Amino acid sequence: MKQTITMLLFNNFTNDARVYKEGKALSDAGYHVDLICIQEAGKPVLPSSEQVQPNFEVTRVGGGKGLMWSRSIIAALLILGAMAELLFIAILSGLLLVALYVPKIKRLANLALLIAEMTLVARLRKSDFYHAHDLNTLPQAHIAAKWRWKKKTLVYDSHEVQTSREGYHGAIHGFVEAQYIKKIDFMIVENDTRAKYNEKIYGFLPSVLHNYPELDAMPTKVTSLHQKLNLPINELILLYQGVINPGRGLEKLVAAAPFFKEGTLVFIGNGRQKAELEAMVAEHDLAHKVKFVDQVPLAELKSYTEQAHLGFQVLNNTCFNHYSASSNKLFEYIAASVPVIACDFPEIKKVVQGDQVGICVDSHDPASIAKGVNEVIKNPQHYVQLKTSITAIKEKYTWEKEQNRLLAYYARLAN
Known part of the structure; x- marks a missing residue:
């Protein structure tokens, strides 16, 4: 029986060469790879499921469906509260419904629902390994791998340095990473310099996997x-x-x-x-x-x-x-x-x-x-x-x- 690897990725998997190569290599080697990624907001809607090659499948979550259902449920509570003359429920539902149309709250709600959906879908998988690509999927992968009677292997594949990264809050990301780094079974980083940096701050040396290109990839002919x-x-x-x-x-x-x-x-x-x-x-x-x-x-x-x-x-x-x-x-x-x-x-x-x-x-x-x-x-x-x-x-x-x-x-x- 094939061993199964569930990978988690927080983009739509259209231009992520590293994840594609890892999934392809593992599926070619006889593992069944199940990649859970997201429908990115503001980008063309992609298939909710597709097969990259035999034993390498992709599932996309999100796409605003969670927010739509949330609004529908809150609207139903508002109507029921008004009909039953439950003033508190009606007012609270109305406020929540209005809040979900405020851009910043809408974005946060979308993010929370997206993370929740990814976590649920991953948790329902029956895999031997859970492979988190970067910190933004590590909490979801941890729940899927470890919140069960028979715990599964959790792999953390950190493509970037989370504690010191352009445009990121190093202190916040560093705190989150420090909490979860104790719970993983195996860690991968991109090179030796990053591995030594990790050893300095966390006390152990991760394994290295360079993101080299494929030698025999055949690009499509394009205009000069x-x-x-x-x-x-x-x-x-x-x-x-x-x-x-x-x-x-x-x-x-x-x-x-x-x-x-x-x-x-x-x-x-x-x-x-x-x-x-x-x-x-x-x-x-x-x-x-x-x-x-x-x-x-x-x-x-x-x-x-x-x-x-x-x-x-x-x-x-x-x-x-x-x-x-x-x-x-x-x-x-x-x-x-x-x-x-x-x-x-x-x-x-x-x-x-x-x-x-x-x-x-x-x-x-x-x-x-x-x-x-x-x-x-x-x-x-x-x-x-x-x-x-x-x-x-x-x-x-x-x-x-x-x-x-x-x-x-x-x-x-x-x-």
Whole structure:
């Protein structure tokens, strides 16, 4: 009989490559993987259930149904209270009904109902393992795994550093993580730097699973970026692909763009900072040097990336999560044979300088970024050396090899 793994994920599972690769690897190895994720508010409604491949199934919860039912129940209580002349119940129901239309309360109610639904669905599963992807699903997974007569194995797969992360309340998240970290059976983090950080604050060393790309993924053919952006065919594309959010050094990239001797800076992706960058480009009259492309499907991303002359990973040291990152983006550039201009943080520097696949710069300084770009552009021989180095080490950083760690972890837990 197949052992079953219930995974919990707090997004809609459309662009989460790490979770897709983990689920696929485990189902290929003979486990039955049941992924519970969410219908994200404000995004197209996706199927409530689907099969990714044999033994890998997805269930989506939420989508506003809980709030709709809550309003219906409260409205019914209001009518019954009024008919039965139970003034207190009628007034309380009326106040609750009105409150659920207040935007902030509505968002909080939606979140609470979503968490409750995910917890209930997970708890009803009869699985051997419960695998929480990040802190925002760990409480739900804990209830599902441990609030039962025969407790199940609880795995905590922390993709980020929860206690020091851009846009997050480190003290609150740190407190929550500290409470639940005592209740897990196994923990996974992205790299050795993060594992040592965890050991320092919690007293134990988690296991490591890098988020390397698949070597043999076959991206869909896409339109040429040069055609899409009306660029001359020989124009060098200097690419940032990924989420456009604060703390990633992207405003420094825009500030550096006027000093690039050649090439057009291209952003592929969406995010909270995109409007700010577009305004910055307009204000400084840089539309001829900086272009934007909306987020593309994950299956097509490598095909776009391969068209770049250089790729950027210029995280800023705004939190330990950034400082300790291995960076999916870095390995995606390597997989696409694109040399990298990168920040000099430990895990990234270890690859970029150690394997000679790019140049490390001061990612907080536009002048340093521009100097690194120009150094590569103006030295064709150096560029060829970087490309040669990437070809030599490309298979070193592949999911096909890394997934064996994950399978070994589960084999150990199963025994």
